[in-house]
Amino acid sequence: MADTGLTSSIITLDEEWGAHNYHPLPVVIAEAEGAWVTDVDGNRFLDFLSGYSALNFGHRHPDLVQAAHDQLDRLTLTSRAFHNDQYGAFCRELAELTGTEMVLTMNTGAEAVESAIKVARKWAYEVKGVEFDSAEIIVAAGNFHGRTTTIVSFSDDPLAHDNYGPFTPGFVTVPFGDAEAVRAAIGPNTAAVLMEPIQGEAGVVVPPEGFWAEVRAACDENDVLMISDEIQAGLARTGELFALDHEEVRADLYTLGKALGGGIIPVSAVVGRSDVLGVLKPGQHGSTFGGYPVACAVGRAVVELLRDGEFQQRSTELGEHLHRRLGELVGHGVAEVRGRGLWAGVDIDPAAKTGREVSMALRDRGVLCKETHHRTLRMAPPLVITREEIDHAVDSLAAALAV
Structure with a gap:
């Protein structure tokens, strides 16, 4: 991919900005399709935020x-x-x-x-x-x-x-x-x-x-x-x-x-x-x-x-799987999980890490997710997500919490 010159300028932002709810993750997206995005360096990430639910149907449906x-x-x-x-x-x-x-x-x-x-x-x-x-x-x-x-x-x-x-x-x-x-x-x-x-x-x-x-x-x-x-x-x-x-x-x-x-x-x-x-x-x-x-x-x-209700049904069925998998992490770095369908708020145990630390660790494992109010991750994957991709994201979260 062409060198845009953006990557280094984003990555070197002062990490103290991490306390700001809307400070971006240091990733510059160049391409996207379905539930996946690609940065300017060719790295692929699973999008678990969907533009704060603006991308319910995935990227470039x-x-x-x-x-x-x-x-x-x-x-x-x-x-x-x-x-x-x-x-x-x-x-x-x-x-x-x-x-x-x-x-x-x-x-x-x-x-x-x-x-x-x-x-x-x-x-x-x-x-x-x-x-x-x-x-x-x-x-x-x-x-x-x-x-x-x-x-x-x-x-x-x-x-x-x-x-x-x-x-x-x-x-x-x-x-x-x-x-x-x-x-x-x-x-x-x-x-x-x-x-x-x-x-x-x-x-x-x-x-x-x-x-x-x-x-x-x-x-x-x-x-x-x-x-x-x-x-x-x-x-x-x-x-x-x-x-x-x-x-x-x-x-x-x-x-x-x-x-x-x-x-x-x-x-x-x-x-x-x-x-x-x-x-x-x-x-x-x-x-x-x-x-x-x-x-x-x-x-x-x-x-x-x-x-026809297909996406509503997908959100219901895959949401049950997402919440079941996230529930397995309660007591293992996660304090509480809330939400409905393909939408979850995950409270990180204060004794473990901050939400910002976990979101950055997830980024390093190829999953993009954003924190809010210091200790909560918001998860809103596109409704075209698969069970396997949900498992990948939750397994990545477990690994991020274990480090």
Whole structure:
């Protein structure tokens, strides 16, 4: 491969940066396919992070690449004054897949969350009758929804929050998984409850069974919207289309992103009730690239991949194998394993190593995985992963912990 001159500059970064949740592993990727990536020196690695679940279908899935190629040969961008021939079909097919009534297309996950916040506030004033500029949204401690100024206003992660103020008001934080705290926080000005069904950045934290049913009931009793941020957890990652489906609970709005673009281009959306999303009237909200033809073409191909449930089934069955194998390491350098489907949070025993040390040792064994909050590894392999590749990754983790 051609020498890019990048490898040495990355590898010599000060290792003290390892305390930063988003400091990259010192690997410069040049090629990728399926569950594997290749660096600029020709070394191959098993990707056990999938772009924080943006690559649910693996790198360069042929159906998604073909959809992008075909659309690039036809039409790439239209003005917001015009529709394109992919837009209506994408919205209709995504609504059918998700069992929702209306779709609002954007580009990034953060834009989807920002849009949901705007919709919830507008709904509160125009439908619920909340006094203007008084709407509140209940959120969870330990959340991660993006990095815009409004979103970091309700983050309690110092890396995301500190030194970016003044912050946007109107958010009430409660402990994640505490239904009574949610109910107690609801007041006359509450517009919505906005939470991840499973917290990803926090370490793949699953709330107690029954939590979402209790939140749904509290929202119904108080005329409050329930918004599920499925940007990481959704689209088959946990074995269901939505992670919330495990609890047989429906949200009023869902935010989608990451895997909706198949790891090829940014695609995000808010999907949900038409009487809620419908508070946005023409000209009140928009995006130059939201719903542009290439995004819609790829999004439609993603919807098609999810339609028959094959990837949901793969996530369920292979996820059981992943969690069983990871569970064997508890007491052998691992303190706890959490998660659902092909998504796991692995707490490293503090007496053993730091998460950064383990992720670097895994890198040296040909597996790419990222730590969060110093001692937790997040594992999110592509849904095209095989049992043998899972075994390879877990065996590599065991070897990394044993050194």
